[in-house]
Amino acid sequence: MIAETEKLGGRDLIVTQEWSRQELLGALDLAVRMKHDRLGFTHVLKDRTFFMFFYNPSVRTRQSFECAATELGGHAQFLEPKSMRLKTAKTAGETVEDAAKVMSRYACGIGIRILEDKVTRYGEGDDLLREYARWADVPIVSMAHDKFHPCQGLADVMGWIEWLSPEGKFDPEVLKEKKLLLAWGHGALARSWSSVQEAILIGSRLGMDITVAAPEGYDLDPEVVDWTNRNCKTHGATFETTHDLTSGYKDAHVVYSRNWMSPEAYLDGSFHKEDEIAKAMKYTDWICDAEKMALTENAIFTHPMPIDRGHEVTDEVASGPRSCIYDVAENRLHVQKSVMALTMGS
Numbered sequence: 001m002i003a004e005t006e007k008l009g010g011r012d013l014i015v016t017q018e019w020s021r022q023e024l025l026g027a028l029d030l031a032v033r034m035k036h037d038r039l040g041f042t043h044v045l046k047d048r049t050f051f052m053f054f055y056n057p058s059v060r061t062r063q064s065f066e067c068a069a070t071e072l073g074g075h076a077q078f079l080e081p082k083s084m085r086l087k088t089a090k091t092a093g094e095t096v097e098d099a100a101k102v103m104s105r106y107a108c109g110i111g112i113r114i115l116e117d118k119v120t121r122y123g124e125g126d127d128l129l130r131e132y133a134r135w136a137d138v139p140i141v142s143m144a145h146d147k148f149h150p151c152q153g154l155a156d157v158m159g160w161i162e163w164l165s166p167e168g169k170f171d172p173e174v175l176k177e178k179k180l181l182l183a184w185g186h187g188a189l190a191r192s193w194s195s196v197q198e199a200i201l202i203g204s205r206l207g208m209d210i211t212v213a214a215p216e217g218y219d220l221d222p223e224v225v226d227w228t229n230r231n232c233k234t235h236g237a238t239f240e241t242t243h244d245l246t247s248g249y250k251d252a253h254v255v256y257s258r259n260w261m262s263p264e265a266y267l268d269g270s271f272h273k274e275d276e277i278a279k280a281m282k283y284t285d286w287i288c289d290a291e292k293m294a295l296t297e298n299a300i301f302t303h304p305m306p307i308d309r310g311h312e313v314t315d316e317v318a319s320g321p322r323s324c325i326y327d328v329a330e331n332r333l334h335v336q337k338s339v340m341a342l343t344m345g346s
Helices: 021-036 060-071 096-106 124-135 150-164 194-205 222-234 273-280 325-344
Strands: 049-054 075-079 109-114 140-145 179-184 209-213 239-242 254-258 300-302
Touching: 021 150, 021 194, 021 325, 049 060, 049 096, 060 075, 060 140, 060 325, 096 109, 096 124, 109 124, 109 325, 124 140, 140 150, 140 194, 140 325, 150 194, 150 300, 150 325, 179 194, 194 209, 194 222, 194 254, 209 222, 222 239, 300 325
Parallel strands: 049 075, 049 109, 109 140, 179 209, 179 254, 209 239, 254 300
Antiparallel strands: none
16 A cells, blocks of 8 residues: 555656656655555556656557556556647647646646657756646656656666665665766667666755766756766765766766767757767767776666667676676666556556
């Protein structure tokens, strides 16, 4: 059963930074319980429906949310903008206000996924989620958008805690003073900032020392950098950035190597994917490999997937004995069940 004190009924989850540290820890605690008792919570969303609104396709996101709804006793319904008459800058149709208010009368919650090529400027996806949150009477959950990916952030730290805790325990305090390296990797996908920005935000909330290593011209959102810096100061941790290829690996406990786009990706109101890929592929040395991992404190390798193997990381590391990628992927199911139960459950 879910205690009344654990419920966060009606709360949106757009970025973990907007939940308190205690609320995040409560969500992780429930996710661990759900992982250990996978089919013990089938009453929570019994006979209720969760809408999944996909502007962009997915693999794990759709699978994990559909499984989550089913294992909570409910149903997840797949929606796409192309099958709905929605108002856009170029077409007439239903406004966000009308769509959100009607959806709220059908479903117990709404998840939205909007990334890269479905926005014309950085922050447009975040604005859309907040517009839905303004009008909806049910929780809005980010299933990944251009700024943040809160469910991925929760799944990440859950996996890191599992790997670094003493055997048989789940102790979030184990992350305090552990070093998280967020290392840019060259690649052919021109990825958004959502997952990497969540990683440093939630990691810093749990007391991790944060290092961001990237070539010049690949800075993250200044607001997110400021939040991370403040989180680190609040929790007695450190935050640093570097343009050096290898120095960030020294003494790292968790290595997160992933490609992300540059701030110039949307300069004229369109997504320059091919230009971003061409630029990124010039930095062939920016790859996580065994030689760099040898500089760490026997670090675990983490990635939200899908992995651009051979560019972001070598197969030797991604499939190696210190890789937690599949545990983190599994944890998407459990943290999403937890979030749905706490915000939508009865």
